[in-house]
Amino acid sequence: MDSEALLAEIRAAVLDGEPSLVKSLTEKALEAGLPALTIVSEGLTEGIRRVGEEFQKGAYFLPDLVRGAQSMEIGLEVLQPLLAGAGEERHTHARVVLGTVHGDLHSIGKNIVAAMLKASGFAVDDLGVNVPVEVFVDKVRETEAGFLGLSALLTTTVHQQEAVIKALEAAGLRSKVKVLLGGAPIDQDWADRVGADGFAPDAARAVEVARELAGVR
Amino acid sequence: MKFFEVLNPEDLDGIHAATMEVLGRTGMLIQDAGARERLEAAGCGLRGERITFPADLVARAIESSPAEFSLCGRKPEHDCPLVPGRFYTVSTTGSPFVIDHETGERRHALVKDVADLTRLVDALPNTHMASPATPKDVEPEIVTPVRVATMLRNTTKPVRVAVESGDEVRYSLKVAAAVHGDMEALRARPQVQISVSPLSPLTLSGDSTRALVEAASAGVPLGVIPAPIVGATGPMSLAGSLVQQNAEILAGLVLAQVVNPGAPVIYEPRLTVMDMRTGQSIWGNPEIALTAVASAQMARYYKIPGSVTAFGSSARAMDDQNGFERALTLLPAAQSGANVLASLGAGDNVIHTSAELIVLDDEIMAWVTRFMRGIGVGEEAFGVAAIHEAVMGEGSFLALDHTRKYMRAGEVWSPRLSDRRNYSDWDRDGRPTMQQHARARVTEVLATHVVEPLTDDIEREIDEVIAEARADLSAV
Numbered sequence: 189m190d191s192e193a194l195l196a197e198i199r200a201a202v203l204d205g206e207p208s209l210v211k212s213l214t215e216k217a218l219e220a221g222l223p224a225l226t227i228v229s230e231g232l233t234e235g236i237r238r239v240g241e242e243f244q245k246g247a248y249f250l251p252d253l254v255r256g257a258q259s260m261e262i263g264l265e266v267l268q269p270l271l272a273g274a275g276e277e278r279h280t281h282a283r284v285v286l287g288t289v290h291g292d293l294h295s296i297g298k299n300i301v302a303a304m305l306k307a308s309g310f311a312v313d314d315l316g317v318n319v320p321v322e323v324f325v326d327k328v329r330e331t332e333a334g335f336l337g338l339s340a341l342l343t344t345t346v347h348q349q350e351a352v353i354k355a356l357e358a359a360g361l362r363s364k365v366k367v368l369l370g371g372a373p374i375d376q377d378w379a380d381r382v383g384a385d386g387f388a389p390d391a392a393r394a395v396e397v398a399r400e401l402a403g404v405r
Numbered sequence: 406m407k408f409f410e411v412l413n414p415e416d417l418d419g420i421h422a423a424t425m426e427v428l429g430r431t432g433m434l435i436q437d438a439g440a441r442e443r444l445e446a447a448g449c450g451l452r453g454e455r456i457t458f459p460a461d462l463v464a465r466a467i468e469s470s471p472a473e474f475s476l477c478g479r480k481p482e483h484d485c486p487l488v489p490g491r492f493y494t495v496s497t498t499g500s501p502f503v504i505d506h507e508t509g510e511r512r513h514a515l516v517k518d519v520a521d522l523t524r525l526v527d528a529l530p531n532t533h534m535a536s537p538a539t540p541k542d543v544e545p546e547i548v549t550p551v552r553v554a555t556m557l558r559n560t561t562k563p564v565r566v567a568v569e570s571g572d573e574v575r576y577s578l579k580v581a582a583a584v585h586g587d588m589e590a591l592r593a594r595p596q597v598q599i600s601v602s603p604l605s606p607l608t609l610s611g612d613s614t615r616a617l618v619e620a621a622s623a624g625v626p627l628g629v630i631p632a633p634i635v636g637a638t639g640p641m642s643l644a645g646s647l648v649q650q651n652a653e654i655l656a657g658l659v660l661a662q663v664v665n666p667g668a669p670v671i672y673e674p675r676l677t678v679m680d681m682r683t684g685q686s687i688w689g690n691p692e693i694a695l696t697a698v699a700s701a702q703m704a705r706y707y708k709i710p711g712s713v714t715a716f717g718s719s720a721r722a723m724d725d726q727n728g729f730e731r732a733l734t735l736l737p738a739a740q741s742g743a744n745v746l747a748s749l750g751a752g753d754n755v756i757h758t759s760a761e762l763i764v765l766d767d768e769i770m771a772w773v774t775r776f777m778r779g780i781g782v783g784e785e786a787f788g789v790a791a792i793h794e795a796v797m798g799e800g801s802f803l804a805l806d807h808t809r810k811y812m813r814a815g816e817v818w819s820p821r822l823s824d825r826r827n828y829s830d831w832d833r834d835g836r837p838t839m840q841q842h843a844r845a846r847v848t849e850v851l852a853t854h855v856v857e858p859l860t861d862d863i864e865r866e867i868d869e870v871i872a873e874a875r876a877d878l879s880a881v
Contacts (some may be wrong), residue, residue: 249681251636293610296637300684343501344545344569372756373501373539377513390683 191222195231198263202235203242205255207262210235214263224270227263228278233309236260240307250300250391257306280311282334282402285327285365287315289348294341297370300391301337308395309404310335321348321355328356328365335398338384340371349374350382366401370394406779408705409740411698417706420644424651425460432457433607433656437614440660447663456656463655466662472708474669476534476626477594479561479584479857484594485533487671487710487744492777494770496526497716497751497758498536498567498600504752504759506847511757514538519555521851522750525763527560528854531770532749534598536565538758546878547871549573553597554580554867559856565598567630571615574599576874578623583866584859592624600628600673603653605638614660621661621668628673628712629657634686635678643692647699650674658709671745672704673712677754688717688754689730694737701741712745713738716766721753723761723840732769739773746770760851761843768822768843775818822846 189197194217201209210232217227239256242248248256264278271277284305288298295317302314313331315323328336336356340346349369356362366385369378379387386401388394412420432455435441441456450457475486476493485493503514503522519537526535537552549568556564557580568574581597582588591597599620603609609617620627631653633639639646654672661668676696677686687693697713704711715738720727738746748755749770750763780786791807802808811817822842824831831837859867 246682250679250684251681291612293604293608296634297684300637342569343499343539343541344548347545375502375511375513390685392683 189220191217191220194220194222195227195234198227198231199235199238202232202256202259202263203238205239205252205259207255207259210259210263211266214266218266218270224267224274225276225278228267228271232260232263232267233278236307237309243307250303253307254300254303257303260306279309281309281399281404283311283313283331284335284337284398285313285315285324285331285333286337286339287319287324288317288339288341289345289352290318290320291348292340292342292345293317294339297341297372297391298337298339301339301370301388301394304391304395305398308399310398310402321351324352325355325359325361328361329359333365334402335366335368337368337370337394340369340374343373346371346373346378349384353383368394368397368401406740406777408701408742409698409737410702411695412702416644417702420648420651420703421706423648424655425463427607427648427652428458428463428655429460430457431455431607433603433609433653435609435614435656435660436611437609437618440609440614440618443663444660447659449659458656458659463659466659467655467707467709469662469666470658470670470707470709471667473710474626475595476563476565476598477596478563479557479596483533483562485563489705489742492739492742492744492746493533494531494715494746494749494766495534495565495712496522496532496536496763497748497755498538498565500538500751500755500758501541502753502757503538504757504761506760506844506851513541514758515542516540516551516555519552520559522758522760522763523556523559523564524854524856525760525847525850527562527856528850529764529767531767531774532763534563534565534745535560536567536747544875544879546572547576547874550576550580550871550874553577554871557581557584557596558859558864558867561857563596563598565600565628567600567602567628568616568620570612571619572874572878574616574619574623576870576878578620578625579870579874580867581625583870584863588623595625595669598626598628598671600630600671601657603629603631603657605631605633605653606649607653607656609657609660617657617660618664621664621670624665624668626669626671627657627661628671629654629661630673630675632675632677632686635676635692636681637679637684637686639676643696643699646676647696647703650676650700651703671710671712672700672707673745673747674700675714675747676700677714685719686754687719688714688748688751689719689726689734690717691733693717694734697734697738697743698741701738701743704744705742710744711742712747713741713743714748715739715743715746716748716751716769717754718752719754721757723752723765723838723843727752727762728839731766735766735769735773736776739777760847761840764822764843764846764850765839768820771821772818775815778815781816
């Protein structure tokens, strides 16, 4: 199979959301001698861009998006050591650190936001749930992420969002990272009050806000 | 009247069998070592933090859960005996926002809203229990004891609160015990129901576990309230999510019975579906009504009281969507045989509540209550004599004794809010909408309704408990 046909198959497998197929095709492409960065940009990234397009058109739904993102990620996992070894990095709009705040174990909203951000060309570090303040701060420092997303569902844990923002200030990192808030009890008023850069009432809007703040298109 | 059912008896057996498989194989993540030890000692299996449940232990726990008990008012006239065939409504819990009665704008809920909305529940005839919004103007650590205190000051009806930790339960019950004299008196006439939510799929957080153990030990009515979102935190098949929530409830029930055999437990699921475009969890959809009915059937299958979502709507405004979504969820739920019809007054998928919605739901509930009374039959009801008398006499039924007797007995329902005047009167009054009628009623009730006050001694004692909770729990 020629290179272009292989890349087309990878794109199609990401679009169909078939992680194991993406994995084997990615390995096959490497064996065929395709450069890792080409597989990323013309295979995986292009595939996930089309997933996003289908979602925008209304033909795809959240499960399609999540499967698409998973498929891309499994391909990236295969390629990551080679990219790093060659000192190359795939192009992303920005790096986003994401997590559900301390005391809160609700993950689903954050997971959807993570999948949508990945599908929209952001690199995402998902810290999971029940994340202590200092873990957010350390991760932002370590990754030099441009964005930090803080999720809270419980009315009793939303104050943790404020605590993280204060800790970023204390660590001298606040000006380097844009903080976005999400969760059912959150509104613009709360985001303003605690000094966040943005708030999103749902996952689709979270991506729009991130794109606006990142200056994408 | 027969209960409305959506599952056959063999389907219920199927759900139960599948649930036993889930509990026996996948098990429940229980993030509290003490509770895990107690469950293990009772015969459960342990894999890491996951607890598996043998079928015979589950069966014994179901057996020891009482089939009937009462949620009590401050006085017996407001008692709600949870017995087959009786049903009650409870206002929605946990909404972070309210629609302001004065401005019509959405804003964060405050303690004053909990007071006003509870007082409204106290006044309304078809709303039987109060549950609170989550106010923003109080420290999060003590928000639940404060909500319980605020509700008990503003109603003599039973109250219900969803809790997040054992500390919240302890101080909430301490507040309630102050109202009733002591813990023993509260247990005898429980005016407070505690609801604890497992985290779907199949998790009980450490805090929730301790809350459940605390409530079960106290012996007050305990609702186990999982809220799987179909396709996201529960299987996409409705039957699958029914199985999962059943496993989550039974796991909580077993823990409650291990801690305190005979502890009163309510089967209280809040399954929702996900909007696969936005990720929103949706409370007003046909599947909400279907699974509410199925859940009521499962509660009956286990012979424990059931509480189901009944007033679901995604609408933000009091518009047509709001009206049809809540009415179409409520009627099947009421017919299902569930003892408690929940989420009264909730809008925007339980993100907000409002005084107007509570008044509207009380009105819809009046309609449904009449419907549920059914059609009375018998010699007099068949009306053979009345028909003969009318036809042979004036030709109309208006002046008959039979007519006045049945009219006064409520054979035909009369609305309180619905506008049924002639067109010209309605037009002359500025064409008022249902929302305006509801609003007027809210204004009237809040201006006039007085709740029987607590004694000064009890008031002081409540203040002391809240102060103690603040000193003990509050971070600042």
